[in-house]
Amino acid sequence: MIFTHATVLTMNDRREIIDDGAVVVSGDRIEAVGKTADLLAGHSDHDEIDLRGHIVLPGLVNTHVHTAQCMLRGVSEGKRLGDFSEWLFGRIFPLQGSYTEEDGLASASLCVLEMIKSGTTGFVECLLAEQYGFDGIAEMCVESGIRAALGKIAMDVSPEKRDELGWHMGMWQTRESSIEGTIAAHDRWDGAGDGRLQVWFGCRSAEPAGNPTLYDEVSEVARERDMGITIHLAEFPPDNDYAREQGYRSHIEFAHGHGLLGPRTVLAHCTIADDADHRLLAATGTTVSHNPGNNAAAAWPAAPVGDMLAAGVNVAMGCDGAPSNANSDLLRDLRIACHIARGRAGSRLGLGSETVLEMATLNGARALGIDDQVGSIEAGKKADFITIDTDAPHLQPVWNPVATVVFAAQGGDVDTVVIDGRIVMQGRKVLTMDEAAILDDVRGRFHAVAERAGVEGIESEWPIT
Numbered sequence: 316m317i318f319t320h321a322t323v324l325t326m327n328d329r330r331e332i333i334d335d336g337a338v339v340v341s342g343d344r345i346e347a348v349g350k351t352a353d354l355l356a357g358h359s360d361h362d363e364i365d366l367r368g369h370i371v372l373p374g375l376v377n378t379h380v381h382t383a384q385c386m387l388r389g390v391s392e393g394k395r396l397g398d399f400s401e402w403l404f405g406r407i408f409p410l411q412g413s414y415t416e417e418d419g420l421a422s423a424s425l426c427v428l429e430m431i432k433s434g435t436t437g438f439v440e441c442l443l444a445e446q447y448g449f450d451g452i453a454e455m456c457v458e459s460g461i462r463a464a465l466g467k468i469a470m471d472v473s474p475e476k477r478d479e480l481g482w483h484m485g486m487w488q489t490r491e492s493s494i495e496g497t498i499a500a501h502d503r504w505d506g507a508g509d510g511r512l513q514v515w516f517g518c519r520s521a522e523p524a525g526n527p528t529l530y531d532e533v534s535e536v537a538r539e540r541d542m543g544i545t546i547h548l549a550e551f552p553p554d555n556d557y558a559r560e561q562g563y564r565s566h567i568e569f570a571h572g573h574g575l576l577g578p579r580t581v582l583a584h585c586t587i588a589d590d591a592d593h594r595l596l597a598a599t600g601t602t603v604s605h606n607p608g609n610n611a612a613a614a615w616p617a618a619p620v621g622d623m624l625a626a627g628v629n630v631a632m633g634c635d636g637a638p639s640n641a642n643s644d645l646l647r648d649l650r651i652a653c654h655i656a657r658g659r660a661g662s663r664l665g666l667g668s669e670t671v672l673e674m675a676t677l678n679g680a681r682a683l684g685i686d687d688q689v690g691s692i693e694a695g696k697k698a699d700f701i702t703i704d705t706d707a708p709h710l711q712p713v714w715n716p717v718a719t720v721v722f723a724a725q726g727g728d729v730d731t732v733v734i735d736g737r738i739v740m741q742g743r744k745v746l747t748m749d750e751a752a753i754l755d756d757v758r759g760r761f762h763a764v765a766e767r768a769g770v771e772g773i774e775s776e777w778p779i780t
């Protein structure tokens with residue numbers, strides 16, 4: 316295939332943008348990138364896809380996703396809960412804990428469909444519970460064509476602690492079963508879908524309810540098996556209080572003390588990490604997943620992204636869960652990242668559109684451990700790219716294609732998605748998933764879940780007549 320007449324944001328070392336550019340794809344690889352006129356001549360035998368008016372850029376990587384929460388879009392509004400524990404244990408856990416395997420798959424399918432339709436070609440799932448049916452979700456991911464690192468839950472919360480907190484039984488597993496289940500899932504699924512699927516440890520947060528020796532064991536197994544680890548870390552001020560009780564200066568140093576930091580680890584949030592923490596994260600090659608939309612919605616402090624990047628930390632982008640952030644549309648959150656960072660810096664010279672696009676592509680690829688394969692549009696790399704059709708009133712005129720992508724484009728403007736050389740979406744039609752069936756399925760399920768969970772206060776504050 317040869318994709319022609321597009322503006323190509325290559326994201327190569329020189330960050331070249333090719334006007335009237337073309338991308339030649341052979342199998343799962345990019346064979347050539349250059350000017351349309353030059354490449355058409357040598358590849359006249361290829362099927363041509365004319366992308367006049369489109370911007371082509373590397374596929375986006377969403378490094379912090381709760382697929383099970385996609386079906387809980389909107390449940391944090393209605394009667395809003397100010398207290399985090401009340402929100403988690405009184406609303407979110409009872410809903411998720413009441414899922415059947417079919418519910419888990421329906422929610423994950425909705426999430427993957429939404430991500431593909433908004434230009435995400437790879438993602439990190441942070442907390443996949445046993446009861447959602449790991450095999451069904453892994454199979455759905457493989458069939459959808461997306462790249463996924465599925466973090467399966469590892470946890471160690473005692474039955475006493477569980478009951479004291481009112482932790483929903485559906486969200487609880489023993490330490491042994493959670494670790495053994497993750498290892499078994501790794502044996503079955505890691506590398507499936509021509510290497511598109513990875514199985515990681517999705518550790519529950521380091522907080523007073525958990526036993527910190529879990530992390531020593533998980534990090535040892537992960538190193539032996541070269542598995543990724545993801546965990547929510549340094550999310551809000553009580554996390555540092557907890558770390559100090561454990562004898563550490565900070566939550567990040569606590570994580571380091573238990574072996575969690577390293578190039579195969581993605582830490583979600585790190586909003587309260589300081590300069591010393593940033594130096595440690597950079598030295599260990601640890602990725603931070605920055606989730607500005609979710610942090611703002613949940614009233615967490617704004618993460619010091621500029622400081623992290625200046626210290627050399629690999630900061631990637633994430634959307635987090637639908638109960639707080641509503642959408643898994645990473646394009647929208649790129650703009651939020653810039654807005655919040657500029658507000659924090661008190662200057663328009665805060666985070667730029669070029670930097671945030673690097674975070675969502677190159678840095679995301681590094682988070683997945685495949686930056687030698689994807690993250691830019693260059694000959695020899697895997698063909699993972701998306702196109703944005705700029706033939707729309709909110710996208711014209713295009714002065715600077717990077718600014719158009721980051722500040723003006725929305726997920727709904729993504730026209731074509733190519734992953735591993737395969738066209739997964741074209742003309743906004745997803746070719747690998749049955750969109751109508753997925754939406755119908757979700758519509759029929761959510762009320763039953765809420766009823767089973769006995770959760771109230773989700774409804775509109777205003778009367779619906």
Ligand SMILES: [Zn+2]
Binds near residue numbers: 379381547583635
């Ligand atoms: Zn999260």
